[in-house]
Amino acid sequence: MAVVPFPDPQNSKDLPDHDESDRWSQQDPDELAGGKMSFLEHLDELRKRLIYALVSLCVGIAIAALFIERIYQFVMRPMQQMLPPGGKLIFTEGPEAFMLYIRIAIIAGLVIAAPLIMIQLWLFISPALFPKERRFAVPFVLLASTGFIGGAAFSHYLVFPVMWRFFASFSNDFVTFEPRVEPAFGLYLKMVVAMALVFQMPTVVLFLARFGLVTARMMISYFKYAILAIFVVAAVITPSQDMASQLIVAVPMTALYIISIVVAAIFGKKKREAS
Numbered sequence: 001m002a003v004v005p006f007p008d009p010q011n012s013k014d015l016p017d018h019d020e021s022d023r024w025s026q027q028d029p030d031e032l033a034g035g036k037m038s039f040l041e042h043l044d045e046l047r048k049r050l051i052y053a054l055v056s057l058c059v060g061i062a063i064a065a066l067f068i069e070r071i072y073q074f075v076m077r078p079m080q081q082m083l084p085p086g087g088k089l090i091f092t093e094g095p096e097a098f099m100l101y102i103r104i105a106i107i108a109g110l111v112i113a114a115p116l117i118m119i120q121l122w123l124f125i126s127p128a129l130f131p132k133e134r135r136f137a138v139p140f141v142l143l144a145s146t147g148f149i150g151g152a153a154f155s156h157y158l159v160f161p162v163m164w165r166f167f168a169s170f171s172n173d174f175v176t177f178e179p180r181v182e183p184a185f186g187l188y189l190k191m192v193v194a195m196a197l198v199f200q201m202p203t204v205v206l207f208l209a210r211f212g213l214v215t216a217r218m219m220i221s222y223f224k225y226a227i228l229a230i231f232v233v234a235a236v237i238t239p240s241q242d243m244a245s246q247l248i249v250a251v252p253m254t255a256l257y258i259i260s261i262v263v264a265a266i267f268g269k270k271k272r273e274a275s
Helices: 009-025 039-066 068-081 094-128 134-168 181-198 201-210 216-221 223-237 243-267
Strands: none
Touching: 039 068, 039 094, 068 094, 068 134, 068 181, 094 134, 094 181, 134 181, 134 201, 134 243, 181 223, 181 243, 201 243, 216 223, 216 243, 223 243
C-alpha cells in the first residue's frame, strides 16, 4: 500500500510568503527605483540644478538687457499716464534711476527664464518619483510657467493700474501726487510677485493631489472656507483699502480654486491606484 505524504503545516504557512516575495521580485526594477538616492547624491543634484537655473536666469537677463528701453517704457509708461496732467515720477537720489533699470532687467529676465527654471525644478524632484508619476513633467512645467507669466501679466494690466489710479485720485488743488520711482516700482514689483505666486495654485494642487494629500471632493467640501481665506489673502496683499482692488484679486483667486478642483479630479490618485 502506498503511503501518501501530507504537507507539513509549518511549511505550508511559508508558501504564501514565498509566492508573495516572488511576485514582488518579478516587478519592474524601474518601478521600485524611485527615490533611491543617497544624501550626497541629492546635494550634488541640487547643486547641478541650481547652476543650470542661474545660467538660465543670466541668459534671460542678458536678453532683457538688449530690449531694456522697450521694457522700461512698458513698465513705467502706464504709471506716468495715470498721474495728474503733466505729472512725472521723480527720484531724489543719484543711483535710484540707474538701479531701476537693473531691477527691471532682473525681473524681466526671470520672466523670460521661468520655463527653463521650472524644468530644472522638475528635474530635481523627478528622481524621487516613480516612473508613472514622471509623466506629469509636461503638465507641471506648463502649469507653473503659465501661472507665473499669467499672474505677472494680470497684475500689470489689471491689478496694479486699478490700485495706482485709486492712489492718484486723491490729487486736488491742495496736494499733487508726485511719487518717487523707488517706492512706486517697489509696489509694482510686490503686486507682480504676489499674483505670480497666487497663480501657482493649480500647480501646488497638482502635486498635493498626486501624493494623495488633497482630493477634488475634499476641496469642494471646504469651498466656503476657501472663499473666506481668499478674501483675507486679497485684503492682505493689496495695499489699498478700496473694495475694487480686493475684488480684482479675490475673483481670479476663486477661479483658480475652481480650476484647482478640476486639476485634482484629473490628476489625483484614483481608488484603484491608491490601493
